Amino acid sequence: MLDLQFVCDNQQAVIDNCHNRCVAADVPRIVALRDQRAQLIVEGDGLRRAQKETSSQIPQAAAEDRPELIARGKRLRQQVTEIEDQQKQVEQQLHQQQSLIPNMTHADAPISTDVDGNVELRSWGSRPEFAFEPQDHVALAERLDLIDFEAGSRVAGHGFYFLKNEAVLLELALMHYALETVKNAGFTLYTTPDLARDEVLAGIGFNPRGDETQIYSIQGNELSLVATAEITLGGSMKDQVVSVDQLPIMMAGVSHCFRTEAGAHGRATRGIYRVHQFSKVEMFAFTQPEFSASDDMHQRIVALEEQIFQGLGIPYRVIDTCSADLGGPAYRKFDLEAWMPGRGEGGAYGEVTSASNCTDYQARRLGIRCKTPGQKGTRFVHTLNGTAVAVTRAMIAILENFQQVDGSVIVPEVLRKWVGSDRIAVAPDA
Numbered sequence: 001m002l003d004l005q006f007v008c009d010n011q012q013a014v015i016d017n018c019h020n021r022c023v024a025a026d027v028p029r030i031v032a033l034r035d036q037r038a039q040l041i042v043e044g045d046g047l048r049r050a051q052k053e054t055s056s057q058i059p060q061a062a063a064e065d066r067p068e069l070i071a072r073g074k075r076l077r078q079q080v081t082e083i084e085d086q087q088k089q090v091e092q093q094l095h096q097q098q099s100l101i102p103n104m105t106h107a108d109a110p111i112s113t114d115v116d117g118n119v120e121l122r123s124w125g126s127r128p129e130f131a132f133e134p135q136d137h138v139a140l141a142e143r144l145d146l147i148d149f150e151a152g153s154r155v156a157g158h159g160f161y162f163l164k165n166e167a168v169l170l171e172l173a174l175m176h177y178a179l180e181t182v183k184n185a186g187f188t189l190y191t192t193p194d195l196a197r198d199e200v201l202a203g204i205g206f207n208p209r210g211d212e213t214q215i216y217s218i219q220g221n222e223l224s225l226v227a228t229a230e231i232t233l234g235g236s237m238k239d240q241v242v243s244v245d246q247l248p249i250m251m252a253g254v255s256h257c258f259r260t261e262a263g264a265h266g267r268a269t270r271g272i273y274r275v276h277q278f279s280k281v282e283m284f285a286f287t288q289p290e291f292s293a294s295d296d297m298h299q300r301i302v303a304l305e306e307q308i309f310q311g312l313g314i315p316y317r318v319i320d321t322c323s324a325d326l327g328g329p330a331y332r333k334f335d336l337e338a339w340m341p342g343r344g345e346g347g348a349y350g351e352v353t354s355a356s357n358c359t360d361y362q363a364r365r366l367g368i369r370c371k372t373p374g375q376k377g378t379r380f381v382h383t384l385n386g387t388a389v390a391v392t393r394a395m396i397a398i399l400e401n402f403q404q405v406d407g408s409v410i411v412p413e414v415l416r417k418w419v420g421s422d423r424i425a426v427a428p429d430a
Contacts, residue, residue, distance in 0.1 A: 001098050001365050008034055017104055020111050020323040025100040033094040037087060044083040051076040099202075103361040106332035110322040117322035118335075124306065125315030127339050127347070128401050136342025137399040138271040141167070143407050144424055146399075147272065159261060159276040166424045170398070170411070171279060171391045173418035175254060178281040178389040181308055185300075187252040187283060192232035194256050195223045200235035203366040205329035205358075216258045229253030230385040233284035239367040241378055242286075247370060248297060249286040252388060254279070272392040273343075273350060281388040286381045289360055289370065294331075294382035298357040301386035302334050305353040308389060312412045314397045315339040317349060330356040336387075338397040347400075352393045355386030 007014050008031050018025045054073045061069055105111070110119045128134075141147040145165055152161035163171055183189055198208040198217070201224055207213045208224045216225040226232055233253045242249070257280050272278070283301055287293040302318065309316050321333040333356040337349035360380035363369070369378035402410040408425035416422050 001361060002101050002103065003364065004030075004034060004094075004098060007031075007098070007101065014101060014104075017323075018101065020105060020113060021102045021326060022113055022324045023100065023102050023328070025102075026097060027101070030094065030097045030101075033090055033097065037090045037094060040083055040087040040090060044080060044087065047076055047080045047083060051080060099365075102326070102328045103331050103359060105323050105326065106357070108320075109326070109332050110320055112322040113324050115322065115325040118325060119320045119322070121318045121320050121334070123315070123317040124310060125313070125339070127315050128341060130341070130403075130405075132405050134341040134347075134400065134403060136271065137340075137396045139342075140399045140403055140407075140409065141271075144409065144426060146170075146424070156276070159274075161272060161275065166419065166421075167395065169419045170395055170415065170424075173415040174389050174391050174394050175279060175281055176418050177311070177414055178308055179252065179254070181311070182252040182281070182283055182304060182388050185250075185304055187250045190229075190233065190236075190251055190253045192226070192229045192236075192253040192255045194225055194258070196226050196231050196235055198222045198224055200238060200366070201226075201231055203238065204231045204234050204362055205327065205365075206231065212262075214260050214262060216260060225258035226255060227259050228257050228280065228385075229255035229282035230284055233282065234362055234366065234368075234383055234385070237286060237366070237368045241369045241371055242381070244288055244370045244372045247286060247288045247381065248293070251284045253282050253284065255282065256280075257390075271396065273396060275392060278390060278392040280390045283355075283384075283386045283388050285384045286363075286368065287384065289363075289379045289382050291359070291382075294357050294359060294384060297382075297384050298332065298334070298355060301355045301384060302336075304388065305336050305355060305386055309336060309338065309352070311414045312394070312398065314352075314394075314401055314412075316352070327356075329358040329361045331359045331361070332357050338393070340397055340400050341403075342396075342400040350393060350396070352390060352397060353387035356384065358383045358385070 011027050015027050051073060054069055054076060058066055058069045110117050146167035148162040148164055179189055201208040206215055206227060208215050209217050215227060233251045256277060258277050261274055261276060285297050287297050316336050316338045319335040319337055321335055326333050333354060335351050336353040338352040340350045341347040343350050359382050362383045363380040368381050370381050371378045399409050408423050411419050411422050411424060
């Protein structure tokens, strides 16, 4: 969340930012609650002083005066309790309202109250030209016997699936390839839990429960299935203080991702583009609390995402995400959108990675700080996240871009050592 003093000192800028990001947050109410809390603290301190003075008078008081002093002490204790209860309520309301305010927005990010205001920064690769009518990944997977949607539906419902045959090898190959790439770039590799405490999800910026949540929660337990390893990697440092000399800390996590995809509709729900469970390799970094440090790391993460997709040979474009589409925690966000020939009429780009600089927004909520040797106090670190590879969407791009006239699919060269072949084809006896 944003620093409370910053919100109060920059009310109009925060209000304008909320408008640009299409977020309903009551900034004047936050300021009023801050002032109310301050007043209650003053009143409570005064009552506690009076209570202490009264208690100190009782031992020296005459016998006839003690009952009144004792009664006064009881009244003061009751008033202190009432003030403390009021203060707790106000603090809860203040925290709730403050949590609704999104991060501020990078000065260079596109400002738009329409999610179509995203800006293309650059593109890479040439879109494939086919001498035949290209198929989408669903038709290709059916022909090549790679995905069983019916079995997934029987077992878990719509939006689940079984990968089969070479698709299993392709999933593992994509993960190996991504892990090898980020490890060589200095990221420490992790496998992470598939569950996290709700307070960790909320700290990262996800709404773990409620009508609008995209999270699967465990009934009767303060645990939820994670939607991304961003949650677990960021939460791994909750309430920790590190030396600034240890930064940056760079992690890459392998995880399953679970999303309800409530409200999802349209062509994007066909196949494995938008599903309830998928595998992903996620990058996460903690940097020094300077914008220059986190901006540099942001560019580094995006460069790795581009390196991965250039290695796969997948055409893509880089999108500078506009204010309306940033979400709560992101200060700036870049997406890679891969060309998918089977998407829409004649093909279209589809998001395959996302990289966000969240500055100190998540760290403030999770209590992650750094300390500079020789200096007093601590500061909140900056956090960043980026997709190395989301398997299902990368698989769509591979199947659709590298399909051949005979129905086979060429395997990208960088994956062949794990897949074990250079082509996925229909079995000879099929």
